[in-house]
Amino acid sequence: MSKTEKAEEFEELRPLLFSIAYRILGSVGEAEDAVQETWLRFDGSATRPASAKAFLSATVTRISIDVLRSARVRREEYMGPWFPEPLLNDPYQDPARAVELADSVSMAALLLLERLSPLERAVFVLREVFGFGFDEVAAAVGRSEAACRQLLVRARRHMEAGRPRFAADRQERQELATRFFDALREGDVTGLRELLAADVSFAGDGGGRAPQLARAVIGAANVARLLGSLLPLMARVDVTFERHEVNGQPGAIFRDRDGKVLHSLVLDVLDGKIQTIRSVINPDKLGHIGPVADVWAVHRAVQQARRSTR
Known part of the structure; x- marks a missing residue:
């Protein structure tokens, strides 16, 4: 696989990778950095993964989890209320999951995601928002499928407890x-x-x-x-x-x-x-x-x- 082919494959998946990272991190800058680090690891890999989408999604997720863990400390010391960085345009679109994508990027939803642990947040984003299979989620976060199911149950409970009863169209x-x-x-x-x-x-x-x-x-x-x-x-x-x-x-x-x-x-x-x-x-x-x-x-x-x- 030539460097050009690898770059083209990565660029095709970049919108998805950014959208995963932004929902985990709530920061445009940190999400862009996570995507760039994902490219460096992909570019430096000597072997071609069976699925570029699975490999890159798992890589950007693991990087985002690590960044979120360190960011939590800074957010606890943040002066005044902390809000996600405003996102004007979500680069990833999937008509089959349009409702999930739109709901998950709102300020209210991102602030609810702040209640979750980094692992819960990553599992929720991959499974509920982007529809990844539990095998893919498990590979991305480094946990068993059974553990990911439990993480998702806890994440759903936290998210549902904070959702409004009536939403506007x-x-x-x-x-x-x-x-x-x-x-x-x-x-x-x-x-x-x-x-x-x-x-x-x-x-x-x-x-x-x-x-x-x-x-x-x-x-x-x-x-x-x-x-x-x-x-x-x-x-x-x-x-x-x-x-x-x-x-x-x-x-x-x-x-x-x-x-x-x-x-x-x-x-x-x-x-x-x-x-x-x-x-x-x-x-x-x-x-x-x-x-x-x-x-x-x-x-x-x-x-x-x-x-x-x-």
Whole structure:
């Protein structure tokens, strides 16, 4: 097998490998690094595996498990809430598993996966999301098939305990999101409040690298008032936003006056209302989207605009 043939085979499977790694790690950068390390091991292998897909999937899974184990320590020490890095486009598509793929990449699902041990998470991702056989899962995580079945039972239990009882269909989500972003653009506090669940929460992930709220803001009136007052001030310093799906959910990317990425926003829609709003503002988590803005400079400009309106 020539190096060119090996590279072509790897590139064909790259979207799958990235999607596995991202769901295990919740990080675009770490997933890309895991995929690159998988290529190096594949390229350095002297023998041709019987199945490149099985070999590469197992390799990227084992690498991701090792990375996740070390990342757990950093996440426990993380300043403020930790959210996955926003993913704008999932490169892997499989019509036969479209529902599983879409559900598993949402912010809510990825945060539920954080409850699992690294092995439980890997087994759940390979089996439930991508439909690998138990023999393939066992080979990937280095456990027996019986052990993998037990790991999956525990993972399912944790995941089901945290899932919402009522999920919105795609059209409902998009219609509600359109109304939300229209109200947001206008600073319409009343309009925003009507779209929010009574116990809605709004939280941001700054990781100590960006200004963020001291704690999550809870309640429709509080969240509507905060957003309705903040967005007009941001508009005064030329902050704009563009609608975009974020992790398969309705969201937006905010940019400064130079078009640089300021933060992402994603909505969880349940039972006809917006239940959760999450913002990733940590610049370390946004570089894969594009050049990152100086968030502190924008923050200072917003504060100055606020003072000038008093």
